[in-house]
Amino acid sequence: MKIYIVGIGLIGGSMGLDIKTIYPEAIIYGVDNNENHLQQALALGVIDEAATLENVSDADFVIVSVPVDVAITVLPEVLDLIGENTIVFEVGSTKAPICEAVSSHPKRRNFIATHPIAGTEFSGPSAAIKGLFQGKTNIICEVERTAFKLQEKALDLFKAIGMRIRYMEPKSHDKHIAYVSHLSHISSFMLGKTVINKEKDEQDIFDMAGSGFESTVRLAKSSPAMWTPIFKQNKVQVIETLEEYISNLTQFKDLLIKEDYNAIFEEMQSVNKIKEILNGMNVTK
């Protein structure tokens, strides 16, 4: 089995590690513009060989795991080069622009649009971990546009690494993911900014920070190179979520100003049901 991973970071690298575990005979070729990342990936055993795309024609799988702006230009190039039995998939956090970029490509049926809901706040090959996808959701878009045999091949791989499959339209994916992922990242980045700015004139403020703060700002460690193009491609949806979030925060602030503590209590109590929702997530994931 010949696997090409284009962009060996957290997601691509972790896929490589899982594929090696499940299919020991697989040869994993790494393609990356960043020579250091290639060397790291080889040293860590994330890939077997550094490669270019020129010999991709007899590959079984090509995993494109690059920032979503790069994916839009790389994907058509990859499709141009692959053979008819190669299945190409991409793993980014936006789906409509990606599907659009390959929509009229003659080899569209060799492509499957996916979004594995898995990751950490870290990036690069050194962030790759085994079992990252176990029990996680993989959202597949426009499945009907992928050749049936190649769908099957891809689904077998996703199931082998432990993923549950959900099917969605690209636009719905992008709309929903703005709420449950993109907004969380902005809230975390801006929370970090607010406290960092304050610390400029208030020393030792972080000496008082506990696990609660750590948990809410964890995503502010994320890679700007990865997230800027996501926000760009999903701009309209992200702005909508930000407007709703800001209006909820403003309303909470106004309740404080009005000293309506009953309403504040009820606000928090009604959101407490997130407990059951998160437990539900944990059961299914």
Next chain:
Amino acid sequence: MKIYIVGIGLIGGSMGLDIKTIYPEAIIYGVDNNENHLQQALALGVIDEAATLENVSDADFVIVSVPVDVAITVLPEVLDLIGENTIVFEVGSTKAPICEAVSSHPKRRNFIATHPIAGTEFSGPSAAIKGLFQGKTNIICEVERTAFKLQEKALDLFKAIGMRIRYMEPKSHDKHIAYVSHLSHISSFMLGKTVINKEKDEQDIFDMAGSGFESTVRLAKSSPAMWTPIFKQNKVQVIETLEEYISNLTQFKDLLIKEDYNAIFEEMQSVNKIKEILNGMNVTK
């Protein structure tokens, strides 16, 4: 050693468990209005006996771990009843109103104002865990207003359960903690609200949520009964942090509207230094 814990929840209960481990001879008396919590605490071995405050006069320690609005009324009552060698401490997330409530009490020198920066999003005796305070910070306010011998007694206990001590003025505590704790809770509650509201008309949205969302909304599981009075007592500071947070979010939204993706990249990159800050926290905590 006789220890009274007034309010046997996450913090009081966890203190009880650690004290039992370090001082096996200690007898832990639990005082709580909630009969179920008392019975739970007995069943879980968090306390040795259910009690009232009437026999508190020969106690070594009285730990007041109740919501901060209750603390303001309970603390003076406790101080009225204790003996001259009893040290009373309170563990809430606001300090200026608490210190003010006992400021002119004749037994003020038997009181030490503390804020252990430790906890989880859970509450009640069942949330109590051993070793919760190991390596965590305990902020002590107005230490000079506590009798020296009793300071020593309290500090020995805090060090025995693994806490590092920081001294602050109550007003500085309340100002700083608004940034690193109170704001995180509101950002989390309002993030949960924003997504829950969206899910009313968008089914299965949580099916797409991953660990990032889980981490940023974790604090939205917190107890409204505990947090409403904290926001009430620290209203001015919390409103200030909310205004700064909302303005940072609005500015980020405006950069998206203006499509200034270089500025968005730089915003995120400058906040990335939170990595080192959090690592620093982990080293010291």
